[in-house]
Amino acid sequence: MIDVRMFTVGPVQENCFVVRQKGSERAVIVDPGDEAERLLNALDALEVKALEAILVTHTHFDHIGAVAPVPKPTGAPVYCPELEKQVLQNIMDYVPWPGFGPFESYDADHTVAGGEKLELAGLEFDVLFTPGHSPGHLTYALPREEALFSGDVLFQGSVGRVDLPGGDWPTLLSSIESLVDRYPDESTVYPGHMGVTTLARERATNPFLRELAANR
Numbered sequence: 001m002i003d004v005r006m007f008t009v010g011p012v013q014e015n016c017f018v019v020r021q022k023g024s025e026r027a028v029i030v031d032p033g034d035e036a037e038r039l040l041n042a043l044d045a046l047e048v049k050a051l052e053a054i055l056v057t058h059t060h061f062d063h064i065g066a067v068a069p070v071p072k073p074t075g076a077p078v079y080c081p082e083l084e085k086q087v088l089q090n091i092m093d094y095v096p097w098p099g100f101g102p103f104e105s106y107d108a109d110h111t112v113a114g115g116e117k118l119e120l121a122g123l124e125f126d127v128l129f130t131p132g133h134s135p136g137h138l139t140y141a142l143p144r145e146e147a148l149f150s151g152d153v154l155f156q157g158s159v160g161r162v163d164l165p166g167g168d169w170p171t172l173l174s175s176i177e178s179l180v181d182r183y184p185d186e187s188t189v190y191p192g193h194m195g196v197t198t199l200a201r202e203r204a205t206n207p208f209l210r211e212l213a214a215n216r
Contacts, residue, residue, distance in 0.1 A: 002123070002145045004190060007042060010034030011100070012062040017149060017190050018046065019123065019142075025049040026121040029070065030140060030149045031192060033062045036069035043074070051076040052121045057151025058134040059087035060164070061095045061103060063192060068104035079118070080108035083136025096164065114138060130179065132172025133160030139179065146187045148179060148199075154189055156197040159208045173212055180209065 005018045010033050018039075020027035027048045032039050043051060051074040056064060058081060067078055067088065080088050087094045091103040112118075113136070114129025128139040133152045137160075140149040152160035153175055162169045185200035202209050 002142065002147060004147070005042070005046065006190070006196065007035075007039060009038065010062055010065060013193060014062040015190070015192055015194075016066075018042065018048070019121070019147075019149075020048065021122050024122060026052055028053040028055055028120050028123070028125075029076070030055045030190075031057055031063040031151065032066035032070050034065040036066035039066060039070060040073060050121075053118070054078045055118075055125070055140050055149070056080045056088070056108075057139065057149065057192065058137040059084040059091075059094070060134060060152070061091055061100055063151065064088055064091060064106075065101070065103045068106040071106075077109035078106060079110045079112050081134075081136035081138050082111035082113040084134065085111050112138060128178070130175035131166075132162060132168055132170075132175045134164070135166035137175070139175075141183065143183070146184060147190065148183060148187055149190045150179070150192070152192040154179065154202060154206075155191045155193055156189075156195045156202070157206055158194070159206075160192075173208075176209065177212055180212070 001022045003022045007016045014033035016032050017030040054076050085108050091105045112127045116127040118125040126141040130139045130153045131137050187199045189197045
């Protein structure tokens, strides 16, 4: 059993997740997008003694705004999509609109490209290459726990936008198809925005997944 806590942070209302085995003092954090102090206080409140990793699905600013501050007190290594490590190194060069930030850049401790297995905090994550919303986008899956941390690929009732640099609609649909085909309907989807959902719910109600099914 896993304990997943969602914190919606920043002006773009991005979802950050603290993930651990139930009752464990070891955890990982997925996409700390903003409000670093709030997230660090939450780790303390949850009695997390060891933050073993920071997992980044992609490097749009709303998902990485707190990546640099969180490792300072925790020592947690950062895992970043290989194709997007330069964005993390120069965040403000890639913020597309004025008024956001400033955010602190960070050199990733590890890069991942998809296909890796990460054993962290007693959990085994599969790293999946799911581009389309961004060039190097990753999804982190916990197959045993039937959980998907989908970033901005799949949302409750929607999917990620493709009008930002590197976005591509056919590629995004292919990435979504790979998740739907690979994982059971009962899988819980923890997305980068909006509410938590399941693959079954999205199969039944998401208009973009109906479009995908119609095109097969």
